[in-house]
Amino acid sequence: MSIAINQSRLRLYLPALPIVALAFLPVVVLVVLASGEPLSFGARNWRIFGNTVALTALTVGGAVLIGVPLAFATTCLRFRGAGVALAALAAPLAVPSYIGAFAYFAATGRGGELESILGFAPPEVRGLFGTAWVMTLYTFPFVLLSVRASLRRLDAGLVEAARTMGLSPLGAFLHVILPRIRGGLAAGALLVALYTLSDFATPAILGLDTFTRAIYVEYNAFGLSQAAWFSLQLLGLVAVILFFESRVRTARERPGRTLRWTPSLAFASGLWSAVGLIWLSAVGLPLALFLLWLRREGVSGFDLATLRHSVVPAALAAVFAVLCALPLARAASAGRIGRWMLRLTSFGFGIPGIVMGTVLVYVGLRLPFIYQTTAMLVVGYVLRFLPLATGSLREGLDRIEDNMTHAARSLGASPGEAFRRVSLPLIFPAALSGAALVFLEAMRELPLTLLLRPTGSETLTTRLWQVYEAGYFGEAALPGLLLILASSLAMLLFLRSERLLGLVAESEA
Amino acid sequence: MNRRKSLQLLAAAGLMGPAAVLRAATDASVATVDDLPLISGPLTLYLGRGEGGLYEDILDAIRKRNPGLDLKVRRGPSSALANTIVAESGAGVSRADVFWAIDSGSIGRVVGDAKVRQLPSAIRNLLKTDFRFDAWAPISGRIRTVPFNTERLTREAVPKSIMALPERDLEVGWAPAYGAFQSFVTAMRLLNGEEATKAWLRAMRPKARSYAGEFGVVMAVSRGEIDLGLANHYYTLRLKKGRPAAPLDLAFTRNDAGCLLNTSGAVLLSDRPQAGLFVQHLLTREVQSYLSREAFEIPLVAGIQSPVGLPAISDIHPPAVDLEKLANLRPTLDLLRETGVL
CATH class of the missing domain: 3.40.190.10 (Periplasmic binding protein-like II)
Incomplete structure (x- = not known):
């Protein structure tokens, strides 16, 4: 009996194996590349390491400082328009952070757009603190949403009991509330850290030497071993974050009444101004800037082919990601080995785009038939965004695999038939949302696209990058707005498809 | 005024x-675009980050004149593209037909470390005598x-x-x-x-x-x-x-x-006739005087007026530097x- 089960499991594991191997390939290539020449850990390396860690720490700190109070305010306070406030605070997720960086780059400092509007030049946003500020603006919603999820699970009765028994408000916070939101807080903070580590364009535009920027510089000098060496160091940092992330437990508690207070009018208006200020800084500024440019310069500089070059590879990536995710998700539902396989492939999401791009250029030069083709770009997207598709599919599969397929099997259907006639129709919605997620993420991806795109096909993101490099900001308007649109759709799906380490699912359920 | x-x-x-002011007179020996045959067929250009829209205008004009030309452009920083070409050449992969870079250092890197084609004398002779090289064509100074x-x-x-x-x-x-x-x-x-x-x-x-x-x-x-x-x-x-x-x-x-005195320049990376013809387009009176007039770059074919406001090169004393050596960045x-x- 047990042998029979193992065989049937094996049948599920085998198709997933080549995909796991492919997903793990980048790490192998990096090790090979980095061992190409003796590597030193000089002063420059320390500086880059320091910058990367400092940026991540500042961003996480900033996101916690902004995210936690606002999570309390939007969960526990009763005030008019709380839903609007929450939407405004989640909206920065819909703006890729490099768009924000681009907007701040163009708007602040001497000769910036704001100088011509305000009459004086606001200080230039750049360097460590400028980059941390911009990164914070676009990542604090991760903390906000995850802490909200914990707060909503918190039973107000516990807090009231603690207060009745003589704990001060601070004591109640420290001893009752904090232990219960710690998990959510950690999950959100780690997500912020992961995002900050892998972001390429934001530090690059704002002039901070982080690992991603250094990898791009080395790649441009075709110092591939040096680029690989930096990449491995960056992956080390990512691995640390992923390790902590796997240890985070969010306590499951019996649901109760949510904590609720009614704030004073003065407090509520203070809160509203904070929300407004954050929305203006993160979303209002880029939107206003792009609309201003659109009005000033029109759409004449925009080539419709750019949109096509963004959409076609992203759509292909979506289809192939789901096709690859299917055997993986089935394997993961089958047992422990399968879950390990899934974890290995999910490492791809942790590999920053710039690293994945460098690896695939190296691979491509050895396989000239695929070098600089759309196929290569699609492979890159699939490897990077596969976990988004497997995540969606797994949820679909978990819901059905056990009971219904067993029923089908006991009624005489073969495993294939059970899958085709029972599972597949049921997981179709999950597959669709997984595909959409991959599609939209691929649309807004920059560094990988920059390195792998076929010659002559500029995408929305590479066009934006070029405009930044050439300094003809006006032409960024339409690509920028289209990217914000695509990202908004991605965010809505994100929140709906109950992904994101499961934390949004619990907060909005 | x-x-x-x-x-x-x-x-x-x-x-x-x-x-410098009098040098406005045009020289009959400079090729005009009308002297050149039409370019046709596919052509891949690696274009080092140019002076924004000005180089794009030139590409658009060339596309417009040559409807049979299927021009694909890969844009990036000159040094990055130069390194890409060297890596491609080392791996035996050939993608670009022409490399047009804004600094001679990148050109020197490609000429030194990648497989490039010799410049036909027909193209070389279009340039002023100080700017004739075997393996690349300076375009503007x-x-x-x-x-x-x-x-x-x-x-x-x-x-x-x-x-x-x-x-x-x-x-x-x-x-x-x-x-x-x-x-x-x-x-x-x-x-x-x-x-x-x-x-x-x-x-x-x-x-x-x-x-x-x-x-x-x-x-x-x-x-x-x-x-x-x-x-x-x-x-x-x-x-x-x-x-x-x-x-x-x-x-x-x-x-x-x-x-x-530094120059932008072009290198031929394939034997396709359209590659040479494309570089010839860049050295016509029209393109050269456009570069001088609109981008204020120094024309390098004889008989085109220098940009307004710049003293004659003979009155400036640039150092003698082997431009290709600037590649060692x-x-x-x-x-x-x-x-x-x-």
């Missing part, structure tokens, strides 16, 4: 001989200059030697991340040696303010934020075109890296990082 006045000023300062603020400084206060600049009590603007600046430092390394260059960078760093690009440097000079800057000549000329009254003028050092970057400039 203002442009005229600045021309007179330049002439009065002895910087511009009348020859640019010269390192010292733009200075005329309200804060007289021309005499600008040192004639770039090496003397650290001794003066002047506020300087530069753009260390910009390729042309790095080529300038490379030239200094070649002319004065590593140690002197390192000492110069160290001494300059406390006096210098960094800008993202050299147009930013020139704007800062015109606003009086700094006394003088280090920049390619055309940024000043472009700014003066828009704002002729700006208190800004050009000074030149003599016979050192401070007045390096890594020691320069190391030096810039070591001294904390970059």
Whole structure:
């Protein structure tokens, strides 16, 4: 009996194996590349390491400082328009952070757009603190949403009991509330850290030497071993974050009444101004800037082919990601080995785009038939965004695999038939949302696209990058707005498809 | 009236001989676009980050004239594309037909380390005699200059030697991340040696303010934020075109890296006839005078007028530097990082 089960499991594991191997390939290539020449850990390396860690720490700190109070305010306070406030605070997720960086780059400092509007030049946003500020603006919603999820699970009765028994408000916070939101807080903070580590364009535009920027510089000098060496160091940092992330437990508690207070009018208006200020800084500024440019310069500089070059590879990536995710998700539902396989492939999401791009250029030069083709770009997207598709599919599969397929099997259907006639129709919605997620993420991806795109096909993101490099900001308007649109759709799906380490699912359920 | 006045000023300062103004006459020997056959077929161009829209305008004009041409362009920083070509060549992969780069350092890297085609003599002979090379075609010239603020400084206060600049009590603007600046430092390394260059960078760093690009440097000079800057000549000329009254003028050092004459250039990477024909298009009277008139770049085929506002090259004394040697950028970057400039 047990042998029979193992065989049937094996049948599920085998198709997933080549995909796991492919997903793990980048790490192998990096090790090979980095061992190409003796590597030193000089002063420059320390500086880059320091910058990367400092940026991540500042961003996480900033996101916690902004995210936690606002999570309390939007969960526990009763005030008019709380839903609007929450939407405004989640909206920065819909703006890729490099768009924000681009907007701040163009708007602040001497000769910036704001100088011509305000009459004086606001200080230039750049360097460590400028980059941390911009990164914070676009990542604090991760903390906000995850802490909200914990707060909503918190039973107000516990807090009231603690207060009745003589704990001060601070004591109640420290001893009752904090232990219960710690998990959510950690999950959100780690997500912020992961995002900050892998972001390429934001530090690059704002002039901070982080690992991603250094990898791009080395790649441009075709110092591939040096680029690989930096990449491995960056992956080390990512691995640390992923390790902590796997240890985070969010306590499951019996649901109760949510904590609720009614704030004073003065407090509520203070809160509203904070929300407004954050929305203006993160979303209002880029939107206003792009609309201003659109009005000033029109759409004449925009080539419709750019949109096509963004959409076609992203759509292909979506289809192939789901096709690859299917055997993986089935394997993961089958047992422990399968879950390990899934974890290995999910490492791809942790590999920053710039690293994945460098690896695939190296691979491509050895396989000239695929070098600089759309196929290569699609492979890159699939490897990077596969976990988004497997995540969606797994949820679909978990819901059905056990009971219904067993029923089908006991009624005489073969495993294939059970899958085709029972599972597949049921997981179709999950597959669709997984595909959409991959599609939209691929649309807004920059560094990988920059390195792998076929010659002559500029995408929305590479066009934006070029405009930044050439300094003809006006032409960024339409690509920028289209990217914000695509990202908004991605965010809505994100929140709906109950992904994101499961934390949004619990907060909005 | 203002442009005229600045021309007179330049002439009065002895910087511009009348020859530069008279050189307007066209030369019958320069090819015009109409002399060339149409280009047809596929062509892949690696285009080093150009001067924004100006190079795009040239590509559009070439596309328009040659409807049979299927032109694919890969854009990026010149040095990045040069390294891509070298890596592709090393792996036996060939993708680009033509490489058009904005600095000769990148060209030198490709000529030195990748498989390139010899330049047909028909193309070579289009160029002025000083600019004929076996494996690449210079397209346009640019010269390192010292733009200075005329309200804060007289021309005499600008040192004639770039090496003397650290001794003066002047506020300087530069753009260390910009390729042309790095080529300038490379030239200094070649002319004065590593140690002197390192000492110069160290001494300059406390006096210098960094800008993202050299147009930013020139704007800062015109606003009086700094006394003088280090920049390619055309940024000043472009700014003066828009704002002729700006208190800004050009000074030149003599016979050192401070007045390096650098060029953009093109390399043939395949035997396709359309590749050579494309480069020939870049050396026609139309494209060359467009580059001179609109981008204020120095034309390199005989008989095209130099950009307005620039003294004749014969009155400037650029150093003798092997342009292809400017490709050795890594020691320069190391030096810039070591001294904390970059």
